[in-house]
Amino acid sequence: MPASRYCDDMRSVGAIVLGIVGVFVTLCGLLFALQGFGVVGGSPMSNTTTWSILGPIILLVGVGIALTGWRVGRASRR
DSSP states (O other): OOHHHHHHHHHHHHHHHHHHHHHHHHHHHHHHHHHHTTSSOSSTTTTOHHHHHHHHHHHHHHHHHHHHHHHHHHHHTO
C-alpha cells in the first residue's frame, strides 16, 4: 500500500472518530444544559447555575469538534 493511500485512510478514520466524539460531547453538553436549566430533573445538577453556564459551553465545544472532523473528512476525500 502506498504511503499516501495509508495517510488518506488514517485521515478518514480520524475524521470519523472526531465526528463521533464531537456528537457525543455535544449531546452531553445539551443534557448538562437542560439539567442546569431545570428541564431535566432528578440530578444534583438540576437547577444549578454552574451547569446552566457549562452545558452550553460544552455543547459548543462538541459542535466544534464535530465540524473539525467533518472538514478533515471532506479534505481527505478530495
